[in-house]
Amino acid sequence: MSSMGIAIAATGLSLVLIFFWMISLSMRKQRLEAERKAREVAYRKAMQKAREQERKExxxxxxxxxxxxxxxxxxxxxxxxxxxxxxxxxxxxxxxxxxxxxxxxxxxxxxxxxxxxxxxxxxxxxxxxxxxGDVEAKFATGKALVFGRGVEKNLHKGHQLIEEAANDGCIAAMLHMGEWQLSPENMAGHGADALYWFMKAAEKDSADGKIQVGLCHLNGIGVEMNMVKGCYWLERAAESGNAEAMYHAGDAWKNTGKTGNAIAYIWLFLSASLGFEPARTLRDEVASNIGVDVVVGLQSLAKPLQRKLASGMVKKHSIIRALNKVYKREVYFPSDSELPEDGFIGSQESAQSQDDAFGLGFQPDIVPRTEGAGTLTSPSKEVLDFTQNFLQPQTLNKPHS
Incomplete structure (x- = not known):
């Protein structure tokens, strides 16, 4: 073979080798690209899996x-x-x-x-x-949870918030806590706990709290039954002009002792005059038991008192001290240990403060007399004369200038 043939053969072989090399290079490039894409896919899957795992976690x-x-x-x-x-x-x-x-x-x-x-x-x-920090709002939130208003019902959390509001000084929350302790739905409720919360409200000068404390004492709820203490708390609420308290006080005194009906009539008369309908029926029932003449005397005693209550000028314990003096009732005022946070006058009140009820200088015979087994007789002329001026401005002691 000539040298030219050899050269041509060598050139052809070179071209073939170059062709195969280029094919090999292309295949390698394709393989690397495929591997790269596979790695990217695997990476994306791994990242997506990691993100999904992270999201799940x-x-x-x-x-x-x-x-x-x-x-x-x-x-x-x-x-x-x-x-x-x-x-x-x-x-x-x-x-x-x-x-x-x-x-x-x-x-x-x-x-x-x-x-x-x-x-x-x-x-x-x-x-x-x-x-x-709004305790009234906290109480409202608790009530909404208790009754499921605008939110899913949650008794435990609701009462927890209400108790917090009560401890922060919300009177409505205190009353709710007392009522909850007496509720049939509260299997863990206790009368003593109810009295505790009602007393807390009473210490804040809540008429409703005082009413409930009075009813607890009258009915022996959380405490030994005691009419004197029960009537004290009801009359404390009544002194603030609360018609319901007057009604309960009248109901408590009805048919008790020699002068119970007289005291009952006064409170029921005052309650009815404020529009408390249940008091009207009970007032008339008591009136039928004591007679017209006695009723006239009691009304002459109650009407000036009604005006005084309407004026909002009744001082703490004034009516209670007056009734104690007039009707010779057993005297009770809470001791300091019973009311550690309140400013009520305690049982250590001086004789002068007892005798100076309303500054009127009461005399023993200013109420209808009793004869026999507690039967009320007609009031004396002196009684009627006195009651005509009962609580009139000129009878009040005026401070020295």
């Missing part, structure tokens, strides 16, 4: 009450899914987180057509006020 933490995670998910969802964001904000709010409460209220403003959400937002507005 984050959701688990949120569902189990981790507040920062709950708020993170709420904020994240707020961009694209308001309902999901609302779910998380509501969850945070129910865990007493104020940011969650504000979140529910804010999203409710964007979904005004949702009536149920609007009610929930109203609930959380009140709850926010309670968290920020």
């Amino acid at each position: 984050r959701k688990f933490k949120a569902e189990t009450g981790h507040i920062p995670t709950i708020l993170f998910l709420a904020k994240e969802a707020e961009r694209e899914n308001i309902k999901e964001a609302l779910y998380w904000y509501d969850k945070a709010a129910k865990l007493d987180n104020i940011t969650g409460m504000y979140g529910v209220v804010r999203l409710a403003e964007r979904m005004r057509e949702d009536v149920i959400l609007r009610e929930q937002a109203n609930f959380w507005r009140v709850a926010i006020a309670g968290v920020e």
